[in-house]
Amino acid sequence: MSSDRLAFARALYDGVPLYDPKRAPVALDLTDNTNLWGMPPAAERTWRALPVSRVTRYPSLYSAELKDALAAYVGVPADYLVTGCGSDDILDSAMRAFGEPGSLVASSEPSFAMIPIFAQMNGLAYAGITERADQQPDLDALLATRPRILYLCSPNNPTGALVARATLERAVREAPGVVFIDEAYAEFAGVSSARLALEHENVLVIRTMSKAFGLAGLRVGYGIGHPALVRDVEKSRGPYKLNAMAETVALAALREDATWVADHAALAVTNRDRLADALRARGYAPLDSAANFVCVPVAQAVAVGQALRARGVAARPFEALPHVGDTLRVSVGPWPLMEQFLAAFDAATAEVTR
């Protein structure tokens, strides 16, 4: 790669890959944990009726109206919020806001694949610390790295494990820097650490409207933290970052679709447990999940994933995860889709192990 470097390019970027989750089009895509029931109804009505003025004029600077609606949804004052172009933007901006060049980002592993990439993009060092056999972060080892930024994901992607409340509280008390708690799947877990952000000034809770809210294509994420902390994320993020269409539709979803979102999150939880039961009945041992996906240890997961793909179904394989080996991560949706997955899974595993 370095031989291709332009004379004016930063060496730092040689090692930064473009994100490629190998998401080729497929009839039934269960790889990205978005809302497979679709878009909530008021959001969809609002989307279809958007006035042209929303496109021709600038959006609001820092999404003040959306922050008010998010404040009511989360139960914190509006000055505890920052919005972004997806929660990816919050993570990236916050790393830039709090990391000096070379300072350390520590994350439990396995976890969100973008964290080491965001660290590198921002000129920060990265330490991945293997989780314990019970799928909980090894907090002693994480704290021993003395990270400027400690990243924890709860429920964790890709395992689905909820991080114990005592672990999160201790992380916030003892971390030498700021603690990021990624709650992309909070709606499915039914618990949140937003309260921690009210009590401590070194916590940034990161959430998104891409998963339970069914708005991944609009790119709306937000962070919850002490007003001084989120203001610095906002400075790092810059103005006008959330586009006008996204802001208007997200507002409608928060004001009118909360019941739809809660009902469909509950359905996802029911179908997740039903899918886990169906896998157990086949002799597999899916990991306990508090999210809208199931992570199931499967021998030769990459080959099984390819055999699934040949049958028009995609699930995300992970190779050699610590303590559990190869796994498939399967997004949960309406039950007929889960039946379609199970039929393809039976055929695919039979083919691979034959």
Ligand SMILES: *Cc1c(COP(=O)(O)O)cnc(C)c1O
């Ligand atoms: C999906 C996901 C995100 C990204 O969400 P966006 O808001 O769409 O950027 C962040 N963190 C985790 C753990 C995720 O699984």
